[in-house]
Amino acid sequence: MTKRPGSGSRQLKTRVKTARGRSTSSTRWLQRQLNDPYVARAKAEGWRSRAAFKLIEMNEKHHLLHPGQRIVDLGCAPGGWLQVAAKETGSTDENPLIVGIDYLEMEPVPGSIILQKDFTDEDAPDMLVEALGGHKVDLVLSDMAAPTTGHKATDHLRIIALVEMAADFACDVLKPGGAFVAKVFQGGTEHQLLGELKKRFDTTFHAKPPASRKDSAEAYLIAKGFKG
Numbered sequence: 001m002t003k004r005p006g007s008g009s010r011q012l013k014t015r016v017k018t019a020r021g022r023s024t025s026s027t028r029w030l031q032r033q034l035n036d037p038y039v040a041r042a043k044a045e046g047w048r049s050r051a052a053f054k055l056i057e058m059n060e061k062h063h064l065l066h067p068g069q070r071i072v073d074l075g076c077a078p079g080g081w082l083q084v085a086a087k088e089t090g091s092t093d094e095n096p097l098i099v100g101i102d103y104l105e106m107e108p109v110p111g112s113i114i115l116q117k118d119f120t121d122e123d124a125p126d127m128l129v130e131a132l133g134g135h136k137v138d139l140v141l142s143d144m145a146a147p148t149t150g151h152k153a154t155d156h157l158r159i160i161a162l163v164e165m166a167a168d169f170a171c172d173v174l175k176p177g178g179a180f181v182a183k184v185f186q187g188g189t190e191h192q193l194l195g196e197l198k199k200r201f202d203t204t205f206h207a208k209p210p211a212s213r214k215d216s217a218e219a220y221l222i223a224k225g226f227k228g
């Protein structure tokens with residue numbers, strides 16, 4: 001059982017003085033990072049990102065990761081979820097079971113194949129399947145978020161479009177019994193997607209792991225028991 005950070009440990013609060021040239025929002029971001037127990041614990045335990053704890057917590061509760069599974073991780077940089085997935089599946093460089101994709105450059109993660117590419121490129125789905133030797137997969141993870149424009153309605157549509165692409169891909173590549181986990185943002189339209197997925201999976205629901213910031217609209221859609 002993984003101990004949740006912040007409980008029982010005394011933390012000294014770090015204040016960030018607004019530096020010349022640093023905007024108030026980036027000062028706020030930096031202050032939050034410096035005082036975030038998940039950030040501190042990710043650093044201490046060698047996880048690439050605090051996001052690693054979101055997958056750890058969802059796995060503890062919903063039993064998503066198992067030894068020997070083949071996994072695709074969409075939007076994988078800087079690699080926290082890949083690390084968690086490689087550990088739980090036992091994936092190695094000799095016999096990699098995990099492939100990740102991100103358009104950002106990143107350091108290699110032991111036990112996983114990484115494609116530096118935009119998932120929305122036409123050839124991306126085939127390249128992901130080929131990377132795992134053409135096998136069907138057990139789990140598709142997506143932590144992708146479209147870059148925001150500041151225009152609320154546009155941002156929402158772009159986020160939903162990305163999740164829908166991820167869901168279509170999952171339905172193409174999953175084995176019967178497989179699962180799909182994707183970041184969504186609360187706002188309504190994802191319930192439509194949830195309805196579609198309910199037809200293709202035995203169970204579908206939303207999760208908000210404790211590591212997902214309470215003030216963020218982020219949530220995760222989990223679909224288990226792919227019907228094929």
Ligand SMILES: C[S@@+](CC[C@H](N)C(=O)[O-])C[C@H]1O[C@@H](n2cnc3c(N)ncnc32)[C@H](O)[C@@H]1O
Pocket residue numbers: 048049051052074075076077078079080081082101102103104117118119120143144145146147
């Ligand atoms: C929140 S981060 C993922 C963190 C990751 N789960 C971890 O644990 O380290 C989201 C990632 O999605 C990537 N992303 C967003 N849209 C993408 C796209 N169309 N194709 C590939 N990657 C994308 C971003 O570059 C970013 O690195």
